[in-house]
Amino acid sequence: xxxxxxxxxxxxxxxxxxxxxxxxxxxxxxxxxxxxxxxxxxxxxxxxxxxxxxxxxxxxxxxxxxxxxxxxxxxxxxxxxxxxxxxxxxxxxxxxxxxxxxxxxxxxxxxxxxxxxxxxxxxxxxxxxxxxxxxxxxxxxxxxxxxxxxxxxxxxxxxxxxxxxxxxxxxxxxxxxxxxxxxxxxxxxxxxxxxxxxxxxxxxxxxxxxxxxxxxxxxxxxxxxxxxxxxxxxxxxxxxxxxxxxxxxxxxxxxxxxxxxxxxxxxxxxxxxxxxxxxxxxxxxxxxxxxxxxxxxxxxxx
Numbered sequence: 001x002x003x004x005x006x007x008x009x010x011x012x013x014x015x016x017x018x019x020x021x022x023x024x025x026x027x028x029x030x031x032x033x034x035x036x037x038x039x040x041x042x043x044x045x046x047x048x049x050x051x052x053x054x055x056x057x058x059x060x061x062x063x064x065x066x067x068x069x070x071x072x073x074x075x076x077x078x079x080x081x082x083x084x085x086x087x088x089x090x091x092x093x094x095x096x097x098x099x100x101x102x103x104x105x106x107x108x109x110x111x112x113x114x115x116x117x118x119x120x121x122x123x124x125x126x127x128x129x130x131x132x133x134x135x136x137x138x139x140x141x142x143x144x145x146x147x148x149x150x151x152x153x154x155x156x157x158x159x160x161x162x163x164x165x166x167x168x169x170x171x172x173x174x175x176x177x178x179x180x181x182x183x184x185x186x187x188x189x190x191x192x193x194x195x196x197x198x199x200x201x202x203x204x205x206x207x208x209x210x211x212x213x214x215x216x217x218x219x220x221x222x223x224x225x226x227x228x229x230x231x232x233x234x235x236x237x238x239x240x241x242x243x244x245x246x247x248x249x250x251x252x253x254x255x256x257x258x259x260x261x262x263x264x265x266x267x268x269x270x271x272x273x274x275x276x277x278x279x280x281x282x283x284x285x286x287x288x289x290x291x292x293x294x295x296x297x298x299x300x301x302x
Contacts, residue, residue, distance in 0.1 A: 013146070016055035019191040023121040024181055024207065025148075027112070027132035030217045033109040033240045036142060037082065037134040043101045056202050079171070081096075083156070086135075087166030091158050094137050102141050110146070113242035114198075114217075119145060121196065127188070130205065131180060133173045142215060152180045178206035198235070202226060 028035045043051045095255075112128040118128050132139045139153035157167040172180060185192050193212035196205075202222035208214035216227035217235045228232050 008254065017143050019194070020127065020272070021125070021194045021196075022127040022129050022130045022149075022184070022188070022190045022191045023196040024198070025118070025129055026177075026204055026207075026217075027134060027142065029132070029200040030198050031111060031114040031118075031146065031236070032106060033111060035134070036106070036132065036138050039105050039109070039136070039246070040101065042119075043105065044094075047093060049095045049097075050085065051092070056076070060125065061188050079168070079173075083166050083168060086164045089164045091137065091162050091164065092120065095107060098138055098141055103143060106142055106145065107242045107244065108242045110243060111237040112239040113235070113237040116239070117198070118148070122147065127190070129181075129184065131172060131177050133171070152177070152184075158290070168239060174203045175206045179192065181207055181210050199223070208232065220256050225258065 002135070032039075041050065045052065050077050116272045117136070121128055128147065129150045130143045130146065130153065131152045132140060133154055136151070136153040136155050140151050143151040152174045154168065155170040157165045157169045159165050170176075172301050181195075184190065185195070192210055195211040196215065197211040197215040198215045198217045199207050199208055200216070200218045200223065201220055205223065205226055208216070214230075214232050215235050216223050216232055217233060218237055219227055225236065226232075
């Protein structure tokens with residue numbers, strides 16, 4: 001089932017060697033510093049999708065989430081609330097709001113450490129897969145912004161009128177994330193023992209357990225205990241940096257391209273030197289015959 005929900009995004013990786021590998025990233029508090037869905041609440045309010053009371057409620061939910069106090073039951077209640085909240089929303093309008101505010105809201109809260117890891121995994125030839133409980137309408141544009149190769153996210157049922165019905169078609173949470181990882185490994189040929197996974201929540205222990213290189217990132221207390229018990233590395237990400245400040249690193253050409261650029265640069269430098277030398281000769285002041293003869297005689301005596 002998950003094959004239908006693991007959407008490729010508009011980014012293309014270099015060809016992979018066999019067997020292939022991947023790095024699976026949870027999104028909220030692992031790659032970005034907040035809840036991706038709740039971050040857009042003000043924009044949804046301005047777009048007329050929610051009222052002021054809903055904005056305040058989502059702000060409180062964001063606080064609970066960031067404080068690390070959202071356990072399984074609270075996450076379930078949050079899911080039910082968000083499902084009922086988005087009932088009747090026009091999907092096209094939601095996507096338009098996300099597209100218009102993506103860079104202003106998400107770009108500044110991307111962890112520099114996470115962006116560097118994504119770069120390193122791509123440089124090593126691994127696919128980067130975002131696996132998030134947030135809705136696909138929010139996660140897919142963020143995945144494209146980050147340069148991810150695939151996205152697994154929660155999907156809501158859309159009616160014939162193009163609006164959310166409030167029902168959940170696919171919920172990417174807990175054990176479902178592990179199923180998504182294993183199904184992707186089967187369909188894409190990933191060697192899970194050589195794959196990586198990163199998350200902040202104990203609810204993602206099944207996903208972390210599915211790979212050979214699990215990492216706890218900014219872990220909640222339950223995940224920290226689990227990581228210590230299992231000997232998993234614990235990472236601390238605390239430097240949100242806008243991607244535009246990291247643009248030189250993100251857009252660094254590949255090694256063959258750099259070599260070609262260096263060759264072109266050298267050729268241009270040589271051509272410029274030849275042109276300059278020939279131009280200097282052609283514009284050199286002409287001396288009389290006596291002057292040239294006298295200088296040649298003096299050179300001959302040296």
